[in-house]
Amino acid sequence: MLEKYDMTELLEIEAVADEVIASLRTSSQIPTFSSRGGLDVAQAYRVTPLLRADFEARGERITGRKIGFTNRQMWSASGSVSPMWGYATSRSTRDLADTHVIGLDEFSEPRIEPEIMFGLAAAPSPSMDDHDLIDCLEWMALGYEIVQSIFPNWSFSAADIVAANGAHGALLVGTRHPVAPRRDEWPRELSTFKADLYCDGKLVQRGGGSFVLDSPLNALRHLAGLLANDPDNPPLAPGEIISTGTLTPAMPVKPGERWTTTVVGIPLEEATLRFG
Numbered sequence: 001m002l003e004k005y006d007m008t009e010l011l012e013i014e015a016v017a018d019e020v021i022a023s024l025r026t027s028s029q030i031p032t033f034s035s036r037g038g039l040d041v042a043q044a045y046r047v048t049p050l051l052r053a054d055f056e057a058r059g060e061r062i063t064g065r066k067i068g069f070t071n072r073q074m075w076s077a078s079g080s081v082s083p084m085w086g087y088a089t090s091r092s093t094r095d096l097a098d099t100h101v102i103g104l105d106e107f108s109e110p111r112i113e114p115e116i117m118f119g120l121a122a123a124p125s126p127s128m129d130d131h132d133l134i135d136c137l138e139w140m141a142l143g144y145e146i147v148q149s150i151f152p153n154w155s156f157s158a159a160d161i162v163a164a165n166g167a168h169g170a171l172l173v174g175t176r177h178p179v180a181p182r183r184d185e186w187p188r189e190l191s192t193f194k195a196d197l198y199c200d201g202k203l204v205q206r207g208g209g210s211f212v213l214d215s216p217l218n219a220l221r222h223l224a225g226l227l228a229n230d231p232d233n234p235p236l237a238p239g240e241i242i243s244t245g246t247l248t249p250a251m252p253v254k255p256g257e258r259w260t261t262t263v264v265g266i267p268l269e270e271a272t273l274r275f276g
Contacts, residue, residue: 013043017050020164023150029108030150034157041084044162046232051165052087060089063241064120066145066168068161070212070219070245083213083222084158086166088241096143096172101276104255107148107169112253113246114197114261114271116190116209116216117141117173120240126225130187133217139176140186142261142268145243146170147250171243174271182267191215193265195247200258207248209266216244 016033023030033039052062069083094102104110121138128136146169151160161167179186194208213219220242227235236242253259255275262270 009043013046014050016044016163017047017054020047020051020150021054023108024165027106027108028150029152032151032156032160033163034160039157039159039163041159041162044159045230047163048087048165049232052233055087055089055091058091060091062087063090063093063171064088064243065223065236065240066166066171066243067219067223067245068147068166069158070216070222071249072213073249083219083226083245084162084166085223085226086162086164086168088168088171088243092168093171093173093241096174096271096273099172099273101274102146102170102172103276104253107146109149109152109154110169110253111147111154111250112197112259112273113145113147113250114195114207114248115143115145115243115246116212117143117171118216118220118242118244119176120236120238120242122238123236124220124224126221126228128221128224130215130217131183133220134179134183134186137179140179140268141174141176142263142271143174143243144172144259144261144271144273145246146172146253171241172271172273173241175269177268187215187217189266190217193263195261195263197248197251198260198262199251201260204251205248207246208263209247211247212245219244 065085119139122136124136147167148169190209197205258274260272
């Protein structure tokens, strides 16, 4: 997909991809690309297909996409002005019910994010209204994304984190609820429900669906729009899992902790995860 770029730019993009791949494989951190002469967001998304090729060469299957920076309050810290995305794979995607404990050794500065996750039955379009988007979904779940920073102290530009596969570490998918039986209720609930995040029984953050671009459906619509204008990365497809962005501020995690998210205003079970 990258043949149309000149050789100098292509070599630079390949060098960025090689460095990101090595960092992810070894759980090691590197200086930001923005501190070494710069990298813009468009160039960073040209790194993404090279990361996908590496994942697949290692036998991983693409399971879907994670969306990040859906909380507008996070934009100023990264210099971002919109959400971004990265790939989730068969190695990074797990069912929460089957994951009693997750280790942290494979992640760099890990943080936990409670998220709404969608299972696609059909490819969404950025022109769709909320009910049309709901019709593209097979199921919905409450779960977690573990995010990480291959750049020290979570300090980076928007282009840096796009090149780093959107800070993705792992997806823990909760109980999947069929969407069709409650087609008319989901749009309102997704924009208004509240979420509480607890660590070892202590409330540490509050949020909800409105933190995610005012609704996780808006995050899905935004992602469809990004990909519609992306010449290097494929559009969304049926069967993909979409993690729509954190419902609360992301929190650093440590071994031995037990994290729980409860929600009010939407019929999804609480989600609990332990770290080893």
